[in-house]
Amino acid sequence: MTFWATLSINGIAFGMLLFLLGSGLSLIFGVMRIVNLAHGSYYLLGAYLGVTIMRATGSFGLAILGAMGSMLLLGVLMQRAFLTRLGGNVLPQVLLTMGFLLILADLSLWVWGGDPQILPIPPALRGSFAVGEVIVPWYRGFVTAVGGGLALVLWLLLERTRLGAQVRAAVDDPETAQSMGINVPALGTVMFGVGAALAGLGGVLGSPFLGVYPGADLDVLTLAFAVVIIGGLGSLPGTLAGSLFVGLADNLGKALLPELSYITFFTPMVLILAVRPRGLFGRI
Amino acid sequence: MGRPLRGAALACLAALAVVGAPPFFVHLATLALIFALLAMSLNLLLGYTGLTSFGHAAYFGAGAYAAAIVALRYHGSFWVAAAGGVAAAGLLGALFGLLATRSRGVYFLLITMALGQVTWGLAYRWVSLTGGDNGLPGVARPVLALGWSLAGAREFYLFALLIVAISFLLLALVVESPFGYALRGIRESESRMRTLGYPVWGYKYAAFVTAAVFAGVAGVLHVFLNGFVSPSDLHVSNSAQALLMVILGGSGTVGGPVLGATALVLLQNLLSTVTRRWMLILGVLYVLVVLYAPGGIAGLIRAWRGRARPEGVAARP
Amino acid sequence: MTALRLQHVSCDFGGLQAVHDVSLEVPSGMRLAIIGPNGAGKTTLFNLISGELLPTAGRIEAFGTDITRLQPYRRTAIGLGRTYQLTNLFPRLTVLENMLLAVQALERTKYVALRTLRAYPYLFERARDLLAPLGLWEVRSVPVAELSYGDQRELEIALALGTRPRVLLLDEPTAGLAPGETQGVLGLIRDLPRTITILLIEHDMAVVFGVCERIVVLDHGEVVATGTPDEIARDPRVQQIYLGTRA
Numbered sequence: 001m002t003f004w005a006t007l008s009i010n011g012i013a014f015g016m017l018l019f020l021l022g023s024g025l026s027l028i029f030g031v032m033r034i035v036n037l038a039h040g041s042y043y044l045l046g047a048y049l050g051v052t053i054m055r056a057t058g059s060f061g062l063a064i065l066g067a068m069g070s071m072l073l074l075g076v077l078m079q080r081a082f083l084t085r086l087g088g089n090v091l092p093q094v095l096l097t098m099g100f101l102l103i104l105a106d107l108s109l110w111v112w113g114g115d116p117q118i119l120p121i122p123p124a125l126r127g128s129f130a131v132g133e134v135i136v137p138w139y140r141g142f143v144t145a146v147g148g149g150l151a152l153v154l155w156l157l158l159e160r161t162r163l164g165a166q167v168r169a170a171v172d173d174p175e176t177a178q179s180m181g182i183n184v185p186a187l188g189t190v191m192f193g194v195g196a197a198l199a200g201l202g203g204v205l206g207s208p209f210l211g212v213y214p215g216a217d218l219d220v221l222t223l224a225f226a227v228v229i230i231g232g233l234g235s236l237p238g239t240l241a242g243s244l245f246v247g248l249a250d251n252l253g254k255a256l257l258p259e260l261s262y263i264t265f266f267t268p269m270v271l272i273l274a275v276r277p278r279g280l281f282g283r284i
Numbered sequence: 285m286g287r288p289l290r291g292a293a294l295a296c297l298a299a300l301a302v303v304g305a306p307p308f309f310v311h312l313a314t315l316a317l318i319f320a321l322l323a324m325s326l327n328l329l330l331g332y333t334g335l336t337s338f339g340h341a342a343y344f345g346a347g348a349y350a351a352a353i354v355a356l357r358y359h360g361s362f363w364v365a366a367a368g369g370v371a372a373a374g375l376l377g378a379l380f381g382l383l384a385t386r387s388r389g390v391y392f393l394l395i396t397m398a399l400g401q402v403t404w405g406l407a408y409r410w411v412s413l414t415g416g417d418n419g420l421p422g423v424a425r426p427v428l429a430l431g432w433s434l435a436g437a438r439e440f441y442l443f444a445l446l447i448v449a450i451s452f453l454l455l456a457l458v459v460e461s462p463f464g465y466a467l468r469g470i471r472e473s474e475s476r477m478r479t480l481g482y483p484v485w486g487y488k489y490a491a492f493v494t495a496a497v498f499a500g501v502a503g504v505l506h507v508f509l510n511g512f513v514s515p516s517d518l519h520v521s522n523s524a525q526a527l528l529m530v531i532l533g534g535s536g537t538v539g540g541p542v543l544g545a546t547a548l549v550l551l552q553n554l555l556s557t558v559t560r561r562w563m564l565i566l567g568v569l570y571v572l573v574v575l576y577a578p579g580g581i582a583g584l585i586r587a588w589r590g591r592a593r594p595e596g597v598a599a600r601p
Numbered sequence: 602m603t604a605l606r607l608q609h610v611s612c613d614f615g616g617l618q619a620v621h622d623v624s625l626e627v628p629s630g631m632r633l634a635i636i637g638p639n640g641a642g643k644t645t646l647f648n649l650i651s652g653e654l655l656p657t658a659g660r661i662e663a664f665g666t667d668i669t670r671l672q673p674y675r676r677t678a679i680g681l682g683r684t685y686q687l688t689n690l691f692p693r694l695t696v697l698e699n700m701l702l703a704v705q706a707l708e709r710t711k712y713v714a715l716r717t718l719r720a721y722p723y724l725f726e727r728a729r730d731l732l733a734p735l736g737l738w739e740v741r742s743v744p745v746a747e748l749s750y751g752d753q754r755e756l757e758i759a760l761a762l763g764t765r766p767r768v769l770l771l772d773e774p775t776a777g778l779a780p781g782e783t784q785g786v787l788g789l790i791r792d793l794p795r796t797i798t799i800l801l802i803e804h805d806m807a808v809v810f811g812v813c814e815r816i817v818v819l820d821h822g823e824v825v826a827t828g829t830p831d832e833i834a835r836d837p838r839v840q841q842i843y844l845g846t847r848a
Contacts, residue, residue, distance in 0.1 A: 030350055035390050037524075090389065091336060095531055096574045097525060102567030110561060218520055222401055229394055266402045270383065273395050279385050454715075462705055462721070463714035472691035479651050481677035481706040481764055577817045 005252050013140035015208060015247025016147025020202035021153060021220060022227035022239045024195025030171035030234030032188040034090050037097040038078070040221030041104035042071045042196045045204025047212035048108055051117045058121035067200040075196025079189050101217065109214050116213035119204065143205050150198070151240055158236060167191070171234050184201040226269050232282025241280055295449050302438050310437040311509075316549040317441070317448045318505045323529040323541030324455055327496035330527070331535030332459055333491045334471030335385075338393045339400025340526050342380070343496035344457030345407060345518030347373040347503030352420040352513050353413070366504045373500020374493060375402070381492035385485060389473070400523050407515040419514025423507050434508070444505050451498055456538045458494070467491055528566070532573055534580025545582045602664070604629040604768050604798040605650070610659030612642075612649055612822075619645040621822040623659070626770075630795040634809045635802050636833075638842060639817035643802045646819070647770050650800075651683045652676045663768060678707060682766025684757045686773040686802070690745045690766060696756060697741035700728040703763025731759050735789070751782040758789060768798045775805050787811055818842070 005142065024144075025039050046067035053063040078100060086092045121139050128137040158164035169177040170184050178184045203212065210216065231242025245268070253264025272279060302310045322344055329335045351369030354360040358369065380399045387395055407414045414420065425435040434440045458464050466487055469477045477484050507513045516522070525548065533544020548566070555562040577584050607625040611618065620642045627633050635643050648654035650661060652673035659668045668676050679711065691699050704727045705711045718724070732738040735755045745753065754774060761769060774790070775783045783805065790812050793799065803809050809816065809830065816833045818826040826836050833839055 029390070033390065035393060082571070082575070092574055092578065094336070094390065094393065095527070096571060098527065099567050099571035099574060101524070102528075102570065103564055105568060107563060110564070125387070184480075222520065225394055225397060229398060233390075266398065266405060269398055270402060273387075273398065274383050277391060277395070279313035457717065460715045460717040460719075462711050462716075462718050465702060465705075465718055466711055468694060468698075469691050472693060473689055475653065475704070476685075476689045476691065476760075478673040479653070479681075479683050480703055480760065481674045481678060482711065483672075483674050559728065572632050 002133050003053040007255055008134055008145075008248065008264055009134070009140060011248035011251035012244060013144045013147075013247070014209065014251060015244040016144045016151075016212055017206045018227050019147050019151060019240055019243035020198045020205070022231065022243050023151075023236060024191075024198045025224050026228050026231070026233055026235065026239045027167070027191045028188075028195045031174070031184065031191045032093075033174070034083075034093045034097070036192070036195070037094060037221065038100040038104060038217075039195070039199055039224060040217035040219070041101055041108075042075065042199035043203040043220045044073050044108055044217040045074070045104060045214065046200025047119065047207040047216070048112050048117060048203075049200070050204035050207065051119045051212065052112075054119060060125075063119075064201060064204050067204045068197040068218065071200030071203075072193045072197040075192040075194075076189055078196075080194040083192075099199055101221075105214065105217055108217075114214055116211055117207070117208040119212070121208050126280070139208065142280060143209075146201075146205060146240070151236075154236060226266065229269050229279055230272055234281025235279075235281040237281060238281030295445065298445055301440060302441050307437040310405070310441050312549055312553055312567065314437070314441045314444050314509055316546045317444045318502050318509065318531060319526075319549060320497055320542040320545035321451055321502040321505070322449045322526050323545045324452065324538060325495045325502065325529040326526050327530045327535055327538070327541045328455060328459070328467075328491055328498070329495045330530055331537075331540070332464065332471060333467040333488060335388065335488065335491070336393045336527070337384075337396040337495075337523070338520065338527065339380075339396035339398070339403075339523050340495070340499055341518050341520070342400040342403040343373040343377055344501035344503040344506070344522070344526075345403065345513070345515075346376045347500030348507035348517055349407065349414060349420065349503075350500075351504045352423050352507050356420060362428065362508070369504035370497060370500045373503060374497045376395070377493045377496020377500075381489050381496070385488045385492055396518060397437035397523070400518070400520055403531050404515055404518040404520070407518050414515070417515065419512060421512045423511045423513070425508060425511070440509060447501065447505060451501060452538065452542070455498065459538055463487070463490075528570055530580075532570055532580055534582030534584075536579050537582045540580050540582035547581065602629040603627065603662070604631070604664060605648075605800070606660075606662040606706070608660040608662075609659060610646075610649060610656045612645060612654060613657040618822050620649065620656075623819075623822075623824055625817065625824075627798055627800065629767075629798055630661030631815060632790075632799045632801065632813040634813040634816045635800060635819060636804070636806075636809060636816060637825075640821075641819040642822035643819055644772055646823070647683060647800070647802065650770060651681060657760055669723055677766075678766055680765075681770070682764050682768070683763040683770035684761050684774060686776055688750075688753050688757055690753060690756060692746040693744055695742050695744055696732065696737055696748065697725075697728060699730055699745055699756060699760060700737075700741075700763060701725070703760040704728050704731070706764050727763075731762055735759055751778055751785075754786065755789065758786070762793075766797060768800070769793070770799060771799060771801045771803075773802050773804065775803065775808055783808065792819065 004210060008046050021039070021043060025036060028034065049070055050063040050067045053066045054060065068213050083093050086096060125139045125142050141196070157166060166182045167187055169180070169182055170187050174184050210220065227239060227242040227246050230245055231238035231240070249264050249268065257264060302313060326337060326340045329337050347369040350372030351365040354365040354368040384392060384395045384399060425433070425440060427433045432439065434443055466477070466482055470484055470487055474484050506517070529544035529548050530535060530541045531544070532547055533542065534540030551562055551566050555565060573580055579586065603626055605625065605627040607623055610623045612619060612620040623646065629635055630698065635642055635646065645654065649656050652668070652671055655670060659739055660667065663676065663679050663681060666679055668679065691702065701724055704724050710721055710724065732741060737752060737756060737759065740748065745756065748756065758771065758774060771790070775786050778786065787808055790799065794840060801809070801813060813830065817824055818833060818839050820842050825842065826833060826839050828836065
């Protein structure tokens with residue numbers, strides 16, 4: 001029983017982390033209909049920056065703020081200065097983001113070198129507490145709380161605010177939304193910034209789990225892709241469902257079928273693609 | 285038509301290029317040929333059918349692994365191993381094509397990436413078959429008919445040149461055929477093709493499998509060049525690299541990807557001796573191409589010669 | 602001989618009935634106009650006939666063959682052809698290449714992969730036969746994206762004619778055209794032989810009255826009136842739809 005509980009806790013924590021990554025990707029696609037291939041790069045840079053700030057200041061909070069803030073700027077810059085030059089054409093924009101993937105990967109390599117970096121868990125979050133017989137590491141609980149909290153905040157923003165209503169309209173039908181006076185391009189910039197910031201946050205929070213090393217951008221991008229494919233692009237509940245599914249499936253898979261562990265969540269993904277190409281909750 | 289003549293002249297030039305050249309250069313040239321073939325195969329999907337695949341390395345890898353397994357485990361001769369490699373790539377393409385071609389645009393990109401990663405995962409984990417992370421080393425250079433050994437760099441290069449040249453001609457023929465033009469029509473407007481009377485899905489599927497087969501040929505050549513195959517040959521970064529070559533070289537022509545592959549191999553190997561930031565330079569070059577020269581290097585050459593045509597998938601219609 | 606028959610065709614978009622219980626009989630050779638306010642379901646009806654949309658109820662027959670659930674390309678083989686309200690051509694291909702694709706669409710040649718297109722001169726001749734009368738042969742090497750809008754609309758129809766349709770669906774062929782260009786398209790349509798049955802969606806009443814012998818009026822996805830042009834012009838319900846407000 002404890003075995004399953006521990007697995008579930010780890011799976012959910014991992015899932016929440018994936019939600020931070022997947023939500024940005026999903027929202028960007030929802031409003032702009034493009035897949036940002038540099039999304040994993042925000043994770044990577046956020047993580048590296050987090051490590052550096054942590055080493056320099058010893059403050060986890062500053063690391064988080066610094067990572068999120070700089071990624072927000074980077075996302076906005078990328079979108080405003082480059083993607084908008086390609087008009088509304090989807091494919092060239094996606095191809096352009098691939099260029100940024102390469103550039104940011106090499107820049108990180110240049111600045112931080114090829115060795116894997118470790119972000120130490122801040123002392124306040126080390127150790128664990130017990131729930132009955134189950135031992136829950138504080139850090140995992142923290143990540144779960146942050147992820148869950150952000151999911152709630154995002155949901156509230158989307159469902160209860162005017163901005164959220166505009167985003168939802170743009171996701172449903174960008175052309176009609178534009179003709180109704182909604183500034184869709186501006187929303188796109190906001191989504192890029194928010195998505196990048198979330199991915200940067202994921203980088204700082206996730207590095208104890210996933211590590212940060214050259215190539216992590218692609219590894220993380222792959223996971224984020226799996227999440228949005230399963231959950232469906234453009235849908236926040238879908239992303240949450242997809243994240244939890246991938247998080248749990250991956251943990252269960254690693255524990256029960258280590259030989260095939262990489263396959264455990266890709267197989268359901270392929271099955272879903274075969275049966276429902278739009279994902280579980282996909283609306284576009 | 286001056287085209288076949290020009291092509292033959294280029295091939296002869298390419299053959300002569302290795303006379304007196306150091307083995308390192310010949311090795312690079314062979315690599316350029318192999319990647320040119322991979323890029324050309326991807327271009328059939330991307331440039332001509334309008335399908336952006338982000339998992340094309342899967343078929344390259346499948347060809348390499350199958351050929352290696354036949355050669356090492358079953359002691360098959362070169363041609364048997366090669367046939368096995370190409371067949372494996374084609375079968376994988378036929379299987380994955382059923383899943384992938386149901387989508388288009390961004391979904392197609394995601395699905396092909398996912399399928400590519402599944403293949404990578406299999407290569408990584410199915411240790412008994414693929415050797416896992418260690419890969420499969422020890423694939424020997426073949427001796428072909430009449431005692432022609434491909435052990436030497438020059439000999440293998442000429443053989444690769446022959447294979448790639450034949451593939452180039454076949455692909456050039458396909459894209460200029462009625463079938464090829466139908467693919468272009470599908471790229472421009474699937475709905476119009478449907479109501480004109482074309483079975484669009486069948487065309488996309490055929491293009492997908494064909495592209496996989498040629499990628500498999502490239503994979504076979506690669507494993508015999510290096511004597512080695514490993515999961516990194518299948519990794520998404522390899523698929524990204526193939527995409528890079530096509531866009532850089534120009535997706536509007538059959539020859540464009542050849543230029544892109546050559547550029548990549550040169551940048552990767554020669555530039556890296558000068559600076560460690562060759563990947564950064566490549567990335568910046570690529571971004572500049574996507575923004576300002578959507579027809580790639582081939583497009584720039586055409587424009588310079590006065591034949592400006594809005595081809596190339598990165599071009600805005 | 603009935604070219605096209607629709608029986609109680611409906612199309613439901615999860616609560617929104619785009620087309621509701623539409624029945625139609627179009628005898629061979631007729632020129633039928635489908636008119637109605639925006640959003641009445643006219644293009645949806647065309648999409649149902651062409652097969653790009655499947656009905657949720659009803660039956661569609663062409664020349665006696667049940668085509669209700671047939672794929673679009675099979676309907677074209679039976680003799681259906683259509684044009685689009687929003688120009689739907691192949692923008693980066695030349696005028697000639699566009700036409701060649703249309704002309705080879707129902708030929709076995711379209712499957713050939715190992716001979717070049719130039720090996721089939723008869724396709725080029727047929728393309729020329731269709732392009733020349735419209736003055737589009739001179740611009741055959743121009744990419745379609747660079748054509749004038751008027752030329753694009755004419756090519757739009759020429760492409761549909763390339764498959765030798767027996768039933769031609771024209772979706773607002775004169776949309777956005779200047780008066781001179783409209784006359785050109787009107788002449789084009791009037792010159793089409795009676796072997797082709799024509800269904801025409803139009804807002805320009807001059808074109809409707811100049812071409813069609815029968816009119817069907819759609820509103821909110823339903824047929825509200827059918828009749829000759831004179832009958833429809835005098836029908837009070839039709840006047841109310843176009844001029845008055847509806848509850």
